[in-house]
Amino acid sequence: MNISDFFDVKDKTIVITGGAGIICSEMARTLGSLGANIVVLDLSESAMEKLSKELSEKNIKHIVLKTNVLEKEQLLKAKEETILNFGKIDVLINGAGGNHPSATTSQDKSFFELPQDAVQWVFNLNFLGTFLASQVFGEYFAEKGEGQIINISSMNAFRPLTNIPAYSAAKAAVSNFTQWLAVHMNHNYSKKIRVNAVAPGFLLTNQNKFLLTNDDGSLTTRGNKILEHTPMERFGTPQDLISTILWLISEKSSFVNGIVVPIDGGFSAYSGV
Ligand SMILES: NC(=O)c1ccc[n+]([C@@H]2O[C@H](COP(=O)([O-])OP(=O)(O)OC[C@H]3O[C@@H](n4cnc5c(N)ncnc54)[C@H](O)[C@@H]3O)[C@@H](O)[C@H]2O)c1
Numbered sequence: 001m002n003i004s005d006f007f008d009v010k011d012k013t014i015v016i017t018g019g020a021g022i023i024c025s026e027m028a029r030t031l032g033s034l035g036a037n038i039v040v041l042d043l044s045e046s047a048m049e050k051l052s053k054e055l056s057e058k059n060i061k062h063i064v065l066k067t068n069v070l071e072k073e074q075l076l077k078a079k080e081e082t083i084l085n086f087g088k089i090d091v092l093i094n095g096a097g098g099n100h101p102s103a104t105t106s107q108d109k110s111f112f113e114l115p116q117d118a119v120q121w122v123f124n125l126n127f128l129g130t131f132l133a134s135q136v137f138g139e140y141f142a143e144k145g146e147g148q149i150i151n152i153s154s155m156n157a158f159r160p161l162t163n164i165p166a167y168s169a170a171k172a173a174v175s176n177f178t179q180w181l182a183v184h185m186n187h188n189y190s191k192k193i194r195v196n197a198v199a200p201g202f203l204l205t206n207q208n209k210f211l212l213t214n215d216d217g218s219l220t221t222r223g224n225k226i227l228e229h230t231p232m233e234r235f236g237t238p239q240d241l242i243s244t245i246l247w248l249i250s251e252k253s254s255f256v257n258g259i260v261v262p263i264d265g266g267f268s269a270y271s272g273v
C-alpha cells in the first residue's frame with residue numbers, strides 16, 4: 001500500500017464556505033496544491049480576489065463565487081456553478097462562521113443587555129449557515145450516494161467560554177448537528193456519506209482579534225489566559241488543521257463518521273490545575 005493514497009485528494013472537488021477567511025484559505029491553498037478542485041464561497045469579494053490571484057499563480061484549479069451561506073438561493077446557484085465547472089462535488093467544508101463584538105459581554109455590556117439581533121446574527125452565521133449549506137450540498141450527496149461534509153466547531157462547544165454565550169451555543173449546535181446529520185445520512189440515503197467536524201483551539205484571526213489582541217498588537221488578559229491554558233503554549237495556525245482535514249477526507253477513513261476532532265494543543269484536555 002502506498003502511504004500517499006491515504007491523503008489523496010487529487011481531482012476531488014472541494015467546496016469551502018468562508019473559504020477566503022484565514023483558516024479556510026489555507027485549506028484552499030493546501031488542498032488545491034495537492035490537486036483538488038477548489039470552490040471558494042465567501043461574502044468578501046476583496047478577500048476572494050486576493051486568494052484567487054494566489055491560487056492562479058500556483059496553477060490551482062479553482063473558482064470563487066460570492067455566496068452568502070444564509071441565502072439558500074445563492075447556495076443552490078453555487079452548487080449549479082460548481083457542477084458546471086467541475087462536473088461533480090465530493091466534499092463540503094462548512095467554514096463560514098465566527099463571533100461578533102456585539103454579541104460579547106464586556107465591562108461595558110452586561111449579559112442582560114446583549115441585543116437580540118446580535119445574538120441572532122452569530123447563531124445564524126455559525127449554525128444556520130452550516131445547516132443550509134448542508135441541505136443544499138447534502139441533497140446532492142444523497143442523490144449521488146456519496147460525499148462528505150466537514151464542519152468547523154470550536155473549543156466553546158465542549159465547554160462554553162466566558163463572554164461569548166451566542167458563539168458558544170452556536171458552535172455547540174454545530175457539533176450536535178454534525179452527529180445528527182451523520183446518522184441521518186447513513187440511515188436514509190447512503191452508508192458512503194460521512195459528516196464530521198474539527199474543533200480548532202485558538203488561532204489569531206479576524207473574527208477574534210478584538211478579544212485576543214490590544215490595539216498595539218500585544219495580547220489581552222484573555223489572550224494570555226488562553227496560552228496559559230494551552231499546554232503547548234502557543235496559538236494554533238491554519239496549517240495545524242490540514243492533516244486532520246486530509247485524514248477526514250481520505251477514503252481510508254471511511255469508517256470515521258459523526259466525530260468532532262479537537263485540534264487545540266491540549267487545551268480541552270487541561271483542567272487548569
Ligand atoms: N480563529 C479561531 O480561533 C477559531 C477557532 C475555532 C473555530 N473557528 C472557526 O473557524 C472558521 C473560520 O474562521 P476564521 O477564524 O478563519 O475567521 P475569518 O473571519 O478569517 O473567516 C471567516 C470567513 O467567513 C466569511 N463569511 C462571513 N459571513 C459569511 C456568510 N454569511 N457567507 C459566506 N461567507 C461568510 C468571511 O468573509 C471570512 O472570509 C469559523 O467557523 C470560525 O468560527 C475559528
Ligand SMILES: O=C(O)[C@@H](O)[C@@H](O)[C@H](O)[C@H](O)CO
Binds near residue numbers: 155167199202207222
Ligand atoms: O477568545 C475567544 O473567545 C475566541 O478566540 C474563540 O472563541 C475562538 O474563536 C475559538 O472559537 C475557540 O475555539
